[in-house]
Amino acid sequence: MIKVEDKRELILKSIIETYLSDNTPIGSNELNSSLCIPASTIRVYLKKLSDEGLITQIHISSGRIPTILTMQNYWRNELDIDSELDIKNEIFLYHLLKEYKIYCLVYGGRDLVLKEIFNLNDKFIILDFEENEIVLKYNSQGFDFLKTLIGLNLFDLENIVLKVKFVELAQKISNLKQSLVYSKINEQRAYQIYQNDEFAKLLDCTVDRKFNKNLQFEPLFKKGFMGFKINAQFLGKSVNIIFAGSVYTDYNKVLKQIKEAA
Structure with missing residues (x-):
């Protein structure tokens, strides 16, 4: 015998998967055929699931479909x-x-890793990603900070840069990423x-x-x-x-x- 909670989950999952497959509302008769649960029992669960906001009817005479909330949880x-x-x-x-x-x-x-950084005549900082590079205006604090980030991939580097509000580098990373679409x-x-x-x-x-x-x-x-x-x-x-x-x-x-x- 199928447990009460199992019946509820089985009916809900069947409605979800049927709608994903056919984009068609499903009623108690169809559920009865596929689940071998009495149609009268199914109708009780459909009422409960509707009251909980998990399924809905597009039209009064139509079958049920899962709600947006149900699909998000699914x-x-x-x-x-x-x-x-x-x-x-x-x-x-x-x-x-x-x-x-x-x-x-x-x-x-995803495979771009900061390999090294260089100070070019106290005018520019060059971030070396092997096949790509980013050039920034030089300042000593920025250079010292970036040395601690060697070995990070581009996305981890970007997350840190955004947190510390390193605006120039954040924009340069965005430009580089856009070139990689x-x-x-x-x-x-x-x-x-x-x-x-x-x-x-x-x-x-x-x-x-x-x-x-x-x-x-x-x-x-x-x-x-x-x-x-x-x-x-x-x-x-x-x-x-x-x-x-x-x-x-x-x-x-x-x-x-x-x-x-x-």
Whole structure:
């Protein structure tokens, strides 16, 4: 016999996964067929889940769908963003994200490490990242401070620079990161998320600063939308990727297809 709490979770999960798969509201008869729980029992749980604000009806005569809050909690527990992606075909990625209405920003910098800093005639400080460099106006305090940061990657360096309000270096890091944007896919979707000029923040890789957690909902995104950051290899380069779209998009299915195509 299925426990009461298990029935509740089973019914809720079935509604979520059915809606992600088919984008179709589900009723007690469909749940009865798939779960083998009496329809009368299911209707009791549907009422409870509705009262708790976890599911809702679009129309009085229609089945139920999960609420935005339910989907946010679902993705916090179920989204698979810990394993690194390996993307070898940009055209495949483009068509997949178009199909699922997902915006995507691909940018490098994860493998850039501050190797050394140099004082150039007390006029400039040069930060050496091997294949890239940043040039700053010289001052002795800045030079001494930066020497303590040798060995950090670009993103860790940026976090520290922002905390101490080292404005010139923060801007130079932003410029460097912008030069490392490798791909933007489905920019129209970025606009649809906001419906105003706020969408531009998703086109700039400085949006990375707002991802103190790799999964973000409001206030970074408008209600009903979300974004997440994941590590990847993109055409042989170490990158971060930010995906953004509706909370009702099946992101695990998308990630699975990307992994299977690798």
